[in-house]
Amino acid sequence: MFGLYTSVVRHTGIFGAYEAIEARRRQLLSSPASITVTDFGAGSHTGAGRQRRVADIARTAAKPPHLAQLLFRLANYFRPATILELGTSLGLTTAYLAAADSRTKVVTLEGCPNVAGVARETFAALQLQNIEIVEGNIDDTLAPALSALGAPLGFAFFDGNHRYEPTLHYFEQCLAHRTPESVFVFDDIHWSEEMERAWEVIKAHPDVTVTVDLFYIGLVFFRTGQPKQHFSLRV
Numbered sequence: 001m002f003g004l005y006t007s008v009v010r011h012t013g014i015f016g017a018y019e020a021i022e023a024r025r026r027q028l029l030s031s032p033a034s035i036t037v038t039d040f041g042a043g044s045h046t047g048a049g050r051q052r053r054v055a056d057i058a059r060t061a062a063k064p065p066h067l068a069q070l071l072f073r074l075a076n077y078f079r080p081a082t083i084l085e086l087g088t089s090l091g092l093t094t095a096y097l098a099a100a101d102s103r104t105k106v107v108t109l110e111g112c113p114n115v116a117g118v119a120r121e122t123f124a125a126l127q128l129q130n131i132e133i134v135e136g137n138i139d140d141t142l143a144p145a146l147s148a149l150g151a152p153l154g155f156a157f158f159d160g161n162h163r164y165e166p167t168l169h170y171f172e173q174c175l176a177h178r179t180p181e182s183v184f185v186f187d188d189i190h191w192s193e194e195m196e197r198a199w200e201v202i203k204a205h206p207d208v209t210v211t212v213d214l215f216y217i218g219l220v221f222f223r224t225g226q227p228k229q230h231f232s233l234r235v
């Protein structure tokens, strides 16, 4: 935990992959384009309409650089063979997760076809070839995506439907594909009362050994042979 905290969570250095992804973020933030958005899940606190500016989606839905780069460092540290992301949006966190190791197979799930289209442009612009995007409601796409992985689930980032029931349902489905080395990352664990409750259930799950509450995200580990422990650390 000390190693993870000092060399991953508190790491302040700059990796080569950051600049190109942040350049793509700047491009999206200044995009004049608007797209029709199919709303899935809990939506956002900002009251999204159906027609949305790409720039607004980049500003409100995407993780900010310091959290997206923390995801990069987690993937870089653990080097999972497979990563599954629930909730692609414009593809910025997907890009960070995929850029950590080109050998990692990254599968990302997005419900809105137009949003997925912009994410595809992100992956092409960054020349990331280890990403597969699956369109459709996660309720329907998660099970087949897990089966199609062809290997155990090494790393999962839950950033789709920020509600109690779907979060726990997706967690349970992913559990069946984990190994003791898998890492699960939950976004926005303190975003709402529903997410607070979901996080408590996840922490208490018998398969879970160690959790790390980083406030904006929560890390979940399943390593055997260590006592159940819950850490609260600040980024």
Ligand SMILES: C[S@@+](CC[C@H](N)C(=O)[O-])C[C@H]1O[C@@H](n2cnc3c(N)ncnc32)[C@H](O)[C@@H]1O
Pocket (backbone or CB within 6 Å): 038, 039, 040, 041, 042, 061, 062, 063, 086, 087, 088, 089, 090, 091, 092, 093, 094, 109, 110, 111, 112, 115, 136, 137, 138, 139, 159, 160, 161, 162
């Ligand atoms: C917070 S955004 C993801 C942000 C992205 N991970 C990032 O930080 O760059 C959540 C995305 O999940 C999608 N989503 C939410 N619920 C979904 C569901 N049930 N099925 C498919 N997609 C869903 C939304 O369309 C939205 O694009």
